[in-house]
Amino acid sequence: MNREEKLARQSRIRNFSIIAHIDHGKSTLADRILEQTSALSQREMKEQLLDSMDLERERGITIKLNAVQLNYKAKDGETYIFHLIDTPGHVDFTYEVSRSLAACEGALLVVDAAQGIEAQTLANVYLALENDLEIVPVINKIDLPSAEPERVRQEIEDVIGLDASDAVLASAKAGIGIEEILEQIVEKVPAPTGDPDGPLKALIFDSLYDPYRGVVTYIRIAEGTVRVGDKIRMMATGKEFEVVELGVFTPKAVQKDFLTVGDVGFLTASIKNVSDTQVGDTITSSKNPATEPLPGYRKMNPMVYCGLYPVDTAKYNDLREALERLVLNDSALQYEPETSQALGFGFRCGFLGLLHMEIIQERIEREFNIELIATAPSVIYKVNLTSGEDIIVDNPANMPESQLIQRVEEPYVKASIMTPNDYVGTIMEICQKKRGNFLTMDYLENNRVNVIYEIPLSEIVYDFFDQLKSNTKGYASLDYELIGYKPSKLVKMDILLNGEKIDALSVIVHKDFAYERGKVVVEKLKELIPRQQFEVPVQAAIGNKIIARSTIKALRKNVLAKCYGGDISRKRKLLEKQKEGKKRMKTIGRVDVPQEAFMAVLRMDDDN
Amino acid sequence: MPEAVYLHIPFCVNICHYCDFNKVFLQGQPVARYLEIMEMEMKNTVKKYPYDFIETIFVGGGTPTALDEKQLEYFLQSVKNHFITSKLAEFTVEANPEQTTKKKLEIMKKYGVNRLSIGVQAFQTSLLKELGRTHRQEDVFATIKNAKETGIENISLDIMFGLPNQTVDMLNETLDIAFSLQIPHFSAYSLQIEKKTVFYNRFRNGNLPLPTEEQEAEMYKLLIHKMQQNGYHQYEISNFARPGYESKHNLQYWNNNEYYGIGAGAHSYVEGERKVNAGPLKKYMALIEETGFPYIESHKVSFQEKMEEELFMGLRKIAGVSDSTFKRRYGKSMFEIFKQPIHSLMQRGLLKKEGDTIALTKKGVFLGNEVFQEFITLES
Numbered sequence: 010m011n012r013e014e015k016l017a018r019q020s021r022i023r024n025f026s027i028i029a030h031i032d033h034g035k036s037t038l039a040d041r042i043l044e045q046t047s048a049l050s051q052r053e054m055k056e057q058l059l060d061s062m063d064l065e066r067e068r069g070i071t072i073k074l075n076a077v078q079l080n081y082k083a084k085d086g087e088t089y090i091f092h093l094i095d096t097p098g099h100v101d102f103t104y105e106v107s108r109s110l111a112a113c114e115g116a117l118l119v120v121d122a123a124q125g126i127e128a129q130t131l132a133n134v135y136l137a138l139e140n141d142l143e144i145v146p147v148i149n150k151i152d153l154p155s156a157e158p159e160r161v162r163q164e165i166e167d168v169i170g171l172d173a174s175d176a177v178l179a180s181a182k183a184g185i186g187i188e189e190i191l192e193q194i195v196e197k198v199p200a201p202t203g204d205p206d207g208p209l210k211a212l213i214f215d216s217l218y219d220p221y222r223g224v225v226t227y228i229r230i231a232e233g234t235v236r237v238g239d240k241i242r243m244m245a246t247g248k249e250f251e252v253v254e255l256g257v258f259t260p261k262a263v264q265k266d267f268l269t270v271g272d273v274g275f276l277t278a279s280i281k282n283v284s285d286t287q288v289g290d291t292i293t294s295s296k297n298p299a300t301e302p303l304p305g306y307r308k309m310n311p312m313v314y315c316g317l318y319p320v321d322t323a324k325y326n327d328l329r330e331a332l333e334r335l336v337l338n339d340s341a342l343q344y345e346p347e348t349s350q351a352l353g354f355g356f357r358c359g360f361l362g363l364l365h366m367e368i369i370q371e372r373i374e375r376e377f378n379i380e381l382i383a384t385a386p387s388v389i390y391k392v393n394l395t396s397g398e399d400i401i402v403d404n405p406a407n408m409p410e411s412q413l414i415q416r417v418e419e420p421y422v423k424a425s426i427m428t429p430n431d432y433v434g435t436i437m438e439i440c441q442k443k444r445g446n447f448l449t450m451d452y453l454e455n456n457r458v459n460v461i462y463e464i465p466l467s468e469i470v471y472d473f474f475d476q477l478k479s480n481t482k483g484y485a486s487l488d489y490e491l492i493g494y495k496p497s498k499l500v501k502m503d504i505l506l507n508g509e510k511i512d513a514l515s516v517i518v519h520k521d522f523a524y525e526r527g528k529v530v531v532e533k534l535k536e537l538i539p540r541q542q543f544e545v546p547v548q549a550a551i552g553n554k555i556i557a558r559s560t561i562k563a564l565r566k567n568v569l570a571k572c573y574g575g576d577i578s579r580k581r582k583l584l585e586k587q588k589e590g591k592k593r594m595k596t597i598g599r600v601d602v603p604q605e606a607f608m609a610v611l612r613m614d615d616d617n
Numbered sequence: 618m619p620e621a622v623y624l625h626i627p628f629c630v631n632i633c634h635y636c637d638f639n640k641v642f643l644q645g646q647p648v649a650r651y652l653e654i655m656e657m658e659m660k661n662t663v664k665k666y667p668y669d670f671i672e673t674i675f676v677g678g679g680t681p682t683a684l685d686e687k688q689l690e691y692f693l694q695s696v697k698n699h700f701i702t703s704k705l706a707e708f709t710v711e712a713n714p715e716q717t718t719k720k721k722l723e724i725m726k727k728y729g730v731n732r733l734s735i736g737v738q739a740f741q742t743s744l745l746k747e748l749g750r751t752h753r754q755e756d757v758f759a760t761i762k763n764a765k766e767t768g769i770e771n772i773s774l775d776i777m778f779g780l781p782n783q784t785v786d787m788l789n790e791t792l793d794i795a796f797s798l799q800i801p802h803f804s805a806y807s808l809q810i811e812k813k814t815v816f817y818n819r820f821r822n823g824n825l826p827l828p829t830e831e832q833e834a835e836m837y838k839l840l841i842h843k844m845q846q847n848g849y850h851q852y853e854i855s856n857f858a859r860p861g862y863e864s865k866h867n868l869q870y871w872n873n874n875e876y877y878g879i880g881a882g883a884h885s886y887v888e889g890e891r892k893v894n895a896g897p898l899k900k901y902m903a904l905i906e907e908t909g910f911p912y913i914e915s916h917k918v919s920f921q922e923k924m925e926e927e928l929f930m931g932l933r934k935i936a937g938v939s940d941s942t943f944k945r946r947y948g949k950s951m952f953e954i955f956k957q958p959i960h961s962l963m964q965r966g967l968l969k970k971e972g973d974t975i976a977l978t979k980k981g982v983f984l985g986n987e988v989f990q991e992f993i994t995l996e997s
Contacts, residue, residue, distance in 0.1 A: 568985030
């Protein structure tokens with residue numbers, strides 16, 4: 010292909026992603042676009058194709074981003090090359106969204122015609138605008154009886170300030186408006202700029218590890234051309250490799266001899282070490298290197314930490330390998346070895362949020378078959394000691410004794426909660442209970458309000474989002490951003506089982522709420538920890554002072570009565586079940602503690 | 618080779634709220650046909666899996682006494698046709714107090730039945746009603762009187778504890794009445810909530826006022842104490858007898874011996890295999906008519922499983938398990954094979970060793986499952 014041909018092809022490339030709130034129909038729309046562009050035969054179509062991980066399908070959300078190349082024959086007679094880059098829709102995954110947006114020139118903004126704009130959508134739209142993306146509004150689900158497309162159109166104009174007069178009225182489910190969306194992509198999303206003969210600049214926006222091929226990097230070419238056999242260099246690490254494989258996903262992987270400006274695809278180069286290819290880094294050519302790397306994008310730091318320990322201590326190495334694998338294409342995940350007196354060897358892991366944490370846990374348990382104990386999530390505290398020294402604490406067990414502490418600071422977030430008018434009171438009540446300070450309230454339109462609070466991050470990591478949802482019939486949506494640290498009256502609450510302090514159960518609480526929390530926690534533990542052969546006192550303590558106590562009574566009777574008329578297998582099964590239940594627990598001292606107990610220290614309510 | 622036979626009569630006039638055994642409402646059932654098919658099963662079974670001699674027979678249900686006199690006689694005749702009873706030591710039939718007429722008892726006696734197991738459960742009308750049982754105290758007294766008059770003196774009563782709304786005092790009262798009846802054997806079972814029962818549904822709906830674990834333990838404690846006081850020694854977790862009246866049939870299970878299981882839903886253990894018969898009547902009958910046998914499951918017990926079962930069944934006996942028996946059966950010492958669990962259970966005070974025998978301690982009797990599960994190997 011000569012320069013002219015490359016430039017002509019480049020002018021027909023359109024790179025875009027889809028921004029939408031959970032449930033607003035992003036995955037269905039992606040499926041329709043794949044169908045319409047005949048990327049797949051009908052036979053190959055599965056519902057929600059892009060969400061390939063089991064977990065994603067089950068939870069109905071997209072976690073990992075995917076990039077697919079599509080061919081679209083437009084009304085002008087030209088065939089365009091589309092790259093659709095999928096993005097996650099949950100508040101925890103802003104980082105991944107920013108990654109996929111950096112590889113695009115445009116974004117479809119999908120808004121539910123009945124529900125309107127949600128807080129998270131707004132956050133992602135702002136991200137897209139920061140990245141200079143062309144935004145194509147789509148009002149989806151117009152076939153719903155409750156759809157109010159004109160109201161939503163107005164909302165897009167009022168809230169985001171976009172011209173929504175051309176917004177496509179669509180129903181991905183019913184296949185309405187799909188062609189118009191595709192035409193608008195051709196028309197509005199700019200073709201990639203960049204010189205196909207210039208020095209190579211390819212952005213790594215994701216990567217994964219394949220046991221046979223090494224690291225597979227997902228790249229977007231911004232400048233130049235890369236060919237199989239080329240010598241390449243990672244600009245951040247300086248490591249050099251030879252390109253083995255290039256290709257695109259259609260969504261099947263299709264090998265290519267070269268990738269050039271605007272192409273989005275994959276590259277392998279016998280890269281054994283994941284750390285050699287940092288997501289966000291720029292790949293250039295060894296022979297003709299670029300002078301400047303592409304601007305990286307906002308790197309997200311973990312906000313929530315927890316300890317992950319294998320139930321079976323022999324699986325420590327397996328757990329390390331699992332984390333190594335996961336971190337490959339999830340650079341927001343952090344981990345380092347940690348030891349707990351109660352739980353043995355494990356890892357302190359950092360996550361973007363609670364959903365991120367849950368997903369990682371589930372993936373480790375499912376994909377790597379390791380049963381885990383997760384300690385309650387904690388944020389990072391800044392502690393100023395009486396000695397004048399400043400330390401960082403990400404594990405409550407490591408919080409120094411109170412007499413050594415001058416001041417503790419905790420992270421605060423600015424939380425924006427969008428809600429229908431009716432629930433403002435409820436939401437304010439929840440926020441107050443979570444130690445929030447009211448900042449302001451914006452009326453978006455007749456019936457919707459954006460309530461803004463300043464809340465300690467530690468109060469929202471656990472069940473804040475769930476509480477918001479359940480108290481507003483699912484209407485409220487949440488977005489938050491870290492705004493910095495503030496001093497708080499915080500203390501460490503220890504939990505003692507059978508008189509022994511269990512480091513993995515320690516938690517940082519606000520002094521004014523300590524007694525109440527202590528009471529709830531010891532009661533909860535009493536419920537969750539099964540009876541043992543002896544009586545087990547459960548105590549909550551601050552320093553040496555016991556603030557709450559409950560008792561797990563001793564096991565008095567556990568014996569099968571009947572013969573079951575010679576049904577020995579049934580007896581065996583029952584005993585096996587009891588034994589398996591015990592195996593899943595962690596023996597601490599002489600007490601068998603189930604996995605759920607470690608999360609219980611964060612429970613606020615004694616119901617559910 | 619089996620020396621024991623279990624026969625299952627699945628019919629009931631009414632269904633008890635706790636029962637999850639294989640059973641059907643009597644009304645409208647093809648009882649006569651069922652009994653014919655059962656005889657076919659007996660015939661085919663002893664032909665395929667022959668025996669030397671039969672020591673014990675147990676007829677359970679369901680409710681065997683739900684059969685009318687003619688049906689009962691037909692059934693007992695067919696048992697006699699296929700199982701030689703010359704060496705028979707024990708022949709038990711389960712009996713419901715309200716259905717056990719003198720005539721039925723005479724038929725049983727005629728065919729060699731020498732033991733009656735009567736489902737009494739409790740002596741408080743309010744509790745019986747809650748259990749879905751329809752008999753009255755007088756029915757129990759009459760059945761025992763009639764049985765003794767017929768010449769069946771080896772009588773056992775089933776008693777239950779841990780029942781909804783049952784108090785320790787109520788159990789005490791039931792035991793006092795029971796002891797006044799002058800019979801040699803009691804089985805006392807704690808209520809277990811099983812799926813597919815009325816109780817299970819009520820339990821799930823939070824509508825079953827069960828005693829607490831503490832109260833249930835108190836009841837069990839009272840039971841063991843009073844039995845002993847009245848001359849009934851505990852020889853198994855749920856069984857108490859005057860010396861010499863221990864149930865020989867149940868000991869076959871606990872001693873890990875083989876047995877035949879005849880009838881819908883019955884379980885058997887023959888030639889090293891545990892088999893399960895089809896439960897639904899139609900399927901049971903169809904399988905026998907088509908193939909001669911009603912098995913829906915068959916499991917060859919491995920050597921390891923056999924050793925495990927020897928212990929988790931054997932330790933139900935208060936006398937425990939002796940190593941000499943174990944060695945004779947498995948060629949190795951149980952102290953070698955189960956060294957770790959035996960050691961840790963002794964440390965926990967649940968198991969004791971006397972001579973070459975291990976047995977549950979007093980505490981171990983209350984926490985039997987904690988003991989038994991230690992002898993089970995989990996897959997994977």
